[in-house]
Amino acid sequence: MARQSKIDVLEATRLTRLGRLEEAMAVLRGDSVAPHDRAGPSDAAGGKAPVVDLVPPSAQTGSAWTPPLSTPAEPAAPRNDKSPFSGSWIEGLLDLVRHRTPEDGRDDRVGGGATPAVVPGEARFEERSFSNEAGRRNYKLYVPGSFDGQPLPLVVMLHGCTQSPDDFAAGTRMNALAEEHTFLVAYPAQSHDANASRCWNWFNAGDQRRDRGEPSLIAGITRQIMDDFPVDPDRVFAAGLSAGGATAAIMGATYPDLYRAIGVHSGLACGAARDMPSAFSAMRQGGASTGGASPRIEGRMVPTIVFHGDGDTTVHPLNGAQVVAQAVAQANARENLRTTTLSGQAPGGISYTRQVQCDDAGRSVLEHWVLHGAGHAWSGGSASGSYTEPRGPDASREMVRFFLQHDRP
Template identity: 45%
Template sequence: MIGATMNKRMEEATRLTRAGKLHEAMALLQGAIPESKGEEASVKPYQGGKIFEGTCEVVDEDGSVSKSRPTSRASSSAYGHGRKPRAGAFTAGRFSSHAGSRDYKLYIPSGHKGQALPLVVMLHGCTQNPDDFAAGTNMNQLAETQQFCVLYPAQPVSANNSKCWNWFKAEDQQREGGEPSILAGMARQVIDTHGLDASRVYVAGLSAGAAMATTLAMTYPDLFAAVGVHSGLPHGVAKSLPDALGAMQGGTGPLGNSGKKTGVEWASEVPVIIFHGDRDTTVHPNNADRVAAQYGASRPAGGANKPTVEKGKAANGHAYTRTTHHDAAGKPCLEQWKVHGAGHAWSGGSVKGSYTDPKGPDATQEMLRFFMQHQQPS
């Protein structure tokens, strides 16, 4: 009964948050959740072992299932005797490891003939799923024309009542445990299975997915060559649902490069592109600046290569301000888009998906442009 009551409170808090009533949601949760506990973890921290060991099964378009033998990152036969999805198909699969299991959808463009293509990992927002997110971002259409693969991990209701990635839990903010371990292992296995380019792996997300994307960039900088954060939050600023709602309201907390011990630990050199609407009532727009602060390690010291600021407007859509920082070699390493008049939605997205704003600018196109300028050093 207690668990059922808690679930109802969390569902109501999520509804209030979506409606922009953050204070009411905060009050509801603070009265319902024991201090520093938050929602009970559905994925226990992974203690030791090889991070990328796991098994996969692929559900082909005809609904049949091909199971694999256990594999590791070092293995070249990630699916064992299972069948690979046909090129050009949007197929379903499941990844399992010691850290947990998640379903996923995978898009492979029809032009894939075994060449080492890039991989973009897309993390949906709360209440969404891979199909919804793919439709709203148009990422598969661009994958077909620009030749890269797209991996859409799925967060189940069993892990979070609203299908949010658990970016606000301490056990899901570390390299060798919880959701970061599952997502990194899933990406590695897809790369191994399909012979993709391990030096060109990127991750992007919306809202809770964006918060988890920046957590992946912080915890697996050796895997992800760049990250896209749309309407997201900084890494490590929350340890519970009440903390999360406080951060979403624009609460203050330690940031990367803040001079504090925890801030230094959170600094990253992974290149980042950030989108955020300045009328977002779900995740306060100041979180975009707070995310950018955690990636300050990628910027040249001493004020070299001052950022460039560009103002523009999407055709028949929103105006925007783009601020770009360049590394010592002159390559963009931090790009921040403030979309004027936009709320909590994927900029330039399709009405076929939820939480999209077709008035642009096109976040999908811009993220891909930014991503393809970066790869892991050889």
């Protein structure tokens, strides 16, 4: 059955690249489709057992993932009217390989067509760029109006597929928090030439290594800002959503000396996939064991905060737990972490379970927020941006709180 699943993934990838999206989706669903048009023997007739996802932890099941008594209907992921995403993992992954014709000059505009963010008072939202041997990426940098030359924290925000810096800034409201707490915010923009849907290429083995590919570009942007502004090197952080969340995990794994802490929203662990077929598998049912896939880490564990909806049908919620597990595996064996599990409900109505692991000083070094009933969207975000769930706890504010407590070794 595993061999058949791999064949189905490869066939779906082939059909998608040919632009035959309906046929690709039918293959992935297990529907009956026309025989393959490529040379070779046809598949043998016979039904396939349905794929059964595990039920996430709940008050009834405790901390365990359990098989359902019956296969439930797949819940739809919350989305606002401006969201370009489908509620299914199939549509989300098709964005990785879907062929689209680039618009003239599209990569020259960091906003990607989104409504420009409102910039209050003396604040600035600058368009900048960085290039190295791996290529060139534009980015936007928010400088709060309260900046007067003092050393500042820096938060690097990595958007999801089809998003832009302006869209991501609007949806996360991170610029408003930058005004409140006085820090810089950078929004690297994925190039349309690098990925047709502007996804960060988290699933490529070549984009999971230090000083190579996209990690070198994001680290280069970070260091360029640190050269141009008085950034406190002990207060540099990275966070992202979906493909951007997976890339934030990669940045924490490959540059633990640069990023003091990371935030991963609806993302995947570093090394969860190494190519397109394994990306299909990781997004649908969780990544493969990442113990040997991620780079060898020396030194301290990078504190990590994770948000993931247990109704996410684009990136399986098991991936959030795997991000935390990878961070634990990177922890120094001498580190004694105390675990507390809390539950609550946001004012908008989304309930959550929050697992916190603290060090000897009482600081939380690992946090895993499971958002009950939420889909593939930024929790507590604004409807003025795409891909947000306004009813959930404020992920942006919680990430900033988590980051700023880790301002010194």
